[in-house]
Amino acid sequence: MDLFKDKTDLLNKEVDNGNELFPIFLKLQNFQTLLVGGGNVGLEKLSAMLVNSPQAKITIVADRFLDEVKTLVNQYPAVNIIERRFEDKDLDGAELVILATDNKELHHYIRTLAKAKGILVNVADTPDLCDFYLGSIVKKGNLKIAISTNGKSPTVAKRIKEVLNEGIPEEINDTLDQINKLRETLTGDFANKIKVLNQATASLVNEKQKEPAISAKALSWLIWSTVLVFTAVIFYVIWQQEPAFREYVETINPTFYWFLAAGFIFAMIDGAIGMSYGVTSTTFSLSMGIPPASASMAVHISEILSNGIAGWMHFKMGNVNKKLFKLLVIPGIIGAVTGAYILSSLEHYSHYTKPLISLYTLILGIVILRKAIIINKKKVKATKKITNIKPLGFFGGFIDAVGGGGWGSIVLSSLIAGGRNARYSLGTVKLSRFFIALMSSLTFVTMLNGLQWYAVAGLVIGSAIASPIAAKVSNRISAKTIMVSVGIIVIAVSIRSIIKFLMAF
Template identity: 80%
Template sequence: MSLLTQNNDDKIIDEGNGNELFPVFLKLQNFQTLLVGGGNVGLEKLSALLGNSPKAKVNVVADRFLPELKELVIHHPSVNIIERKFQDEDLNDIELVILATDNRELHEYIRKIAKEKGLLLNVADTPELCDFYLGSIVKKGNLKIAISTNGKSPTVAKRIKEVLNENIPNEIDDTLEQINKLRLTLKGDFSDKVKALNQATASLVSEKQPDKNLKPATLSYIIWSFVVVFAAIIFYVLWKEEPVFRNYVAGVNPQFYWFLIAGFIFAMIDGAIGMSYGVTSTTFSLSMGIPPASASTAVHISEILSNGIAGWMHYRMGNINKKLLKLLLIPGIIGAVLGAFLLSSLEEYAHYTKPLISLYTLILGFVILKKSGVLKLKNAKAGPKIKKIGVLGFTGGFIDAVGGGGWGSIVLSSLIAGGRNARYSLGTVKLSRFFIALMSSLTFVTMLNGLHWYAVAGLVLGSAIASPIAARISNKISAKTIMVAVSIIVILVSLRSIGKFLMAF
């Protein structure tokens, strides 16, 4: 474990010549640590120690303890709680000391004794009394990165930690394991081993670097602006000069334009937060009087093109985990086809299935709200990395087909909650969604008669226009506000649909 862990002790120190701190990674199970303090700061310090070194040997001394700290200690037999005030003999046989109380006089007293014994000391929020600081840690399996800003800005250290956590995939640990296995098989002297490892890892950085003189994002916006302006001019000319075109447009079902706008908006939202296109489109379709099976059909057909475009964009940007894609795809397709078959068979009972689908979208609304961070479960922690990807894919595909959406909400949320890299999970789920939507759409079209094609066409065109734009801005929009707004709309519309059904009796 590093002396730089997950707290913000490194406040401002002397200017010096840059950062003069020396980072060290300690095996805390080989040391005896004393932690004085059982309140919020003590809990924070102990959580940081055990989060990085679960077998760390720690004596915690305090006259009172938070229940959460006692609960944490239950799972760590190497931690010993001493419920009383600090005594001088607590420093006997101790090698590291961490002080986490609000009593500065006590801190100064303990520091004096600790220095006489030659002990290293950390004092919460008092850098002038510290021998080492606890900073920010990025942990990905066997990879651990300690971050320090020399006390200049703990906030910047946190932001750097977030960026690294987001962009370093969890799969990096698999890479480290493979490289280690390769290293153990190498023969020859140190120079030969270095050359062999360089050759083995060269492919990781061999991709062509973009031309720094070009600005792809700016160029993309310019191209799309010209496309939109050109389309508007063509439409205006045809409307003004071609009576046949005017008559054709006038004959289009007016609801087509609502679905066109809705498809564009929902695809943009989906690109920003990585989910909710299915649930928002289905909720909207049901509110417009479309039966459940037809609504799901319209949503899935529109997702073929939009997710194909978005998936290709993510593939070009390197956001695809190919191994994860293979594990999701076949089970997801099987689940989607079975779900589509079941819902199509019940189309004649749409009066009864519609409130059930509305109940499902209501649940998904709360799922999205929870994911936004507004709803938080007490002591909620990220679950273990999901191993049964096939089961997740089948479940997500089946529920997605039956409910008209949920692949993103269920599969993406589960992957991220299980510790998967958010960017790679988003790209992989988007690309796999193309195949899921394709197969479920084929099932719906084969079994259903009288599809509402104006809804299909509106969602297809709207989402297709938005998809490449949404893929570009997916990492540039703060998603929390969007997620809260979407979840509230979905919840209210779903409740309205359920209420109308109940009032009919």
């Protein structure tokens, strides 16, 4: 059999002594682990164990503890804290020992005692004293990959972990579940089972290689044909409703150039920090006297083409989680159409709705400013994935249509904060955004009598011009600086609109 032949060939090869570690996966809940140290290193070791083995039985001994350690321990009943200096009796009953203090003499002393008792020891940042290492770990559902550099470079191990986390799709866990169900149905001898499983996994790989090409082609056709049809509809509506448009060659509304410049600048900002196009465009439109519904319509129309292209590219590169996309797009469309319908119905009361939208953009401006302030601070990753996807999609679509933006700020931020993979979340949100913008724009176009064509055309053309160069320029500008500037400008303009409304009474 090929399987055993491969193993025999491997054993017969000349042994490479570069890394002689033998990898194993322990059920930590079946061991009593002693962790000595309650500082930053101790917190890192404790977090690594509990993320992978939440039921691990761990006793931590230290004369002082970080508050973060105590907070973490409170979430795990199988973990105990002893707040005092290490004593020899602490090794009684221990089966694994992890040393994470800044006292090297204490490490040598404890290791000597532990070895005399036959206990395995890991010593932080001291490979020569370690019986085992705590390597970087990639976890995707039931799939777990441990990475070791033989203690040479934990930093390299972490970088490899990042690459694998990005490269392995979230759907791999579904594949494992399906293969497990198939395995449970197999009968016959071991060789036959291996043969069937090899055929099944080869089929899955082939399907995975073929499916994106076909699906991407179909999706590409759908997006581009939709864009063309939608452009034709918009052109027809503008032609029928705006006499000035028919005289466009001779006379152009001067305001068009303001929106042209605004669309270019806001698209550049969006390319640099990955957000804020909607809120900045809406804030600018309101400041230019555009009613809320018309402002939101202009923003969404200008986003259709850019999000369609971005979404298609993400899909083609495999950055879209299909299951997540299905959960987001339908509720998102319903929420967006509902929000667009309500806002369009209140267009005659724009003098009342405008300050409310300004209040919304004020809040988003504060959110952007806050993100800029904490952008370099260490973030705490969520341990559980967000599951309420459909309500999130509806709420994000509704608020996005009413406020002229916020789909990315609300949905993408919530998905990433809720433990979702950033790369797949971004690709999925971008693709779903195309359909959200499309349906909300169609609702606005059919509901509103007058179309602010100069605002629409300016934003569309300006953002289109900026798209090819936004990425290059963004690498030379500090994202934090841009976010601070955008946050301050949005807050200032929003406050100005609110004050102007209040002074009218």
